[in-house]
Amino acid sequence: MQYTLKNINELRVADLKTVMRPAAAVRLIQGQSELGAKPNITNVTDFNVGTYDSVNNNVDQLSRHLETGNVVIVQSDPLDELSVLSSIGRLSTNLPEALSSKVKDLFVAVRSTSSINRAIPYELVSKQAAISSLAAEQQAKADANAVNKTVAHPSASRVNNPKANTANGSNGASTRPSNPYQSQYTPVVYYEINVEFAGQWPRNSASLFLEKTNEQDKAIARPRADRNLSHRSLSRFRNIDNEPRNLYLNIPDKNGSAPLQLLLAENIVPVEKDTEMDEWDNVLVPVRPLAYLDEGKNKANAAELKGGYLYLFWKGELWRELKVSERSYYQDVNLEKYRNVPAQQNSDNDSELRPADGSGLPDLWIPYKLNGQVQAGATGVKLLFWPTQLTDDQIDNYEATPADLDKYATELDGLSAYSQSQAFSDDQHVSDMLSNSLIPVTDNDMPWLGNATSLFGRLQNANIATAYLDGQNKGIRFKFEVGMEDYDHGHSTEYLAHLVDSKSQWQQTQLVTVVKDSHGTWRECVFYALPNQGEFSLYVVNPDNNYERSLILSDLDYAALAKSVPVDDKIVTVDELAQPDESKFAPDQFWDDYHDLLTQW
Structure with missing residues (x-):
């Protein structure tokens, strides 16, 4: 297995799949030191992690820099379980702050230059996407270099015309950047x-x-x-x-x-x-x-x-x-x-x-x-x-x-x-x-x-x-006595109360509900939003029998209706089935279906 030692600023997108986690890197160099074998990490003692001092142990000094994320070890033949990225591209936890920040910056660069959905967190960007982005970048640079070599004149090179370069102000000094690996990506907003x-x-x-x-x-x-x-x-x-x-x-x-x-x-x-x-x-x-x-x-x-x-x-x-x-x-x-x-x-x-x-x-x-x-x-x-x-x-x-x-x-x-x-x-x-x-x-x-x-x-x-x-x-509440009902035997009739105003088109139908804690002796219904002017009649209807009904109140104005009017009539079965007075009920199909009553009124 071969390894390369890099400064954190030299880390590139392509390295993300090969960067060893700090703990694994520290174990590696300490194990090599204990065995007395020559480390195959490039120039360990000469790497600029501090002033060289033969008294100090440079391996320990390097370990401390690995643990803080200032230095990274890159494998030439990566092992996923040792990398800062898992096999699915998720960022390993508990990384040093410096290394974690650098990895995040590289992912930001990948996302800004690729077709990766930007709504996905950087930890989930796959390694394959990072490598594909790098390959596209390198291809673009290669194409640009090929074009430059085609149009450049030999006399423009520093080797063929060093004086011209000196005259142009370069003084023969190298124009190579101090850190060739420094990212050139524009920060993402x-x-x-x-x-x-x-x-x-x-x-x-x-x-x-x-x-x-x-x-x-x-x-x-x-x-x-x-x-x-x-x-x-x-x-x-x-x-x-x-x-x-x-x-x-x-x-x-x-x-x-x-x-x-x-x-x-x-x-x-x-x-x-x-x-x-x-x-x-x-x-x-x-x-x-x-x-x-x-x-x-x-x-x-x-x-x-x-x-x-x-x-x-x-x-x-x-x-x-x-x-x-x-x-x-x-x-x-x-x-x-x-x-x-x-x-x-x-x-x-x-x-x-x-x-x-x-x-x-x-x-x-x-x-x-x-x-x-x-x-x-x-x-x-x-x-x-x-x-x-x-x-x-x-x-x-x-x-x-x-x-x-x-x-x-x-x-x-x-x-x-x-x-x-x-x-x-x-x-x-x-x-x-x-x-x-x-x-x-x-x-x-x-x-x-x-x-x-x-x-x-x-x-x-x-x-x-x-x-x-x-x-x-503002409403009217009516209470009716229906007699004791045995809920354990037989069907309990559900009655409907219908209030109609003979002076207007207003009408309303309500279910006559059982009064709480009454054991079925009393039932009540509530009407609301009544017109202030009108003459009202109240009917109680048994929907189980299309023509069974009782007239409770007839042609009372609102003032009289709002008073505490005793209602003595019990809801009883009508022996003789009377034909309904259609003038009292606006819907033509009033008697046809109980469900229609609840939806039409």
């Missing part, structure tokens, strides 16, 4: 994309990612607290090419399936590495929605949501649909999965038109500024809460008729306060978390409002925003 988040808060399972391109792989980043500025967090995509990228929101699936991916912005331009900005061109604001408890929309009278659905309309279109869980987490629906698919065919669960598959999130990441453009007005975000899942027709109507959406939705243009104060002022429907206080929910409030405050408390000092929504707390 790395780029990055930074996305700013308002506040610093506990992590959630969502993340951001850059879409894959022809030159670069997909990259994922999560928000991390900015150590220099306490009002914000940053998602940094480091060491990428200077190539515009598309940015996505990445939401894991609760069942471990493919994550939900939502486009945020296209063609985001990177900046040079280590660039700093007071506010970046791409800013997301985490938002925690609260529900107004009264019609006056008083922020001092608000509560958490524990049911229903949240709808984020962005640029006039529905961007996200989220189910609110009992614990006040938000779960995304994969809207793209259900586009152009009839709602009643989307789920085996009759209570959901579009099931929520996303993992639970404690807040919503709202796009505030993208590519330097503030998202407001026509391009802004509007947030809508609805106790039940919207049908396809309702979604289409809100997208086509912004005026209808504005009746119930909250616009989030107030997030612009962040650019002025790095916090959120008391805007019309937006504020900071610190100024909020939650009001206990009572039995008179709607069932989708709750008293849970654990998430609210965790986020209160996070410098994120609160958005206040119409909680649809």
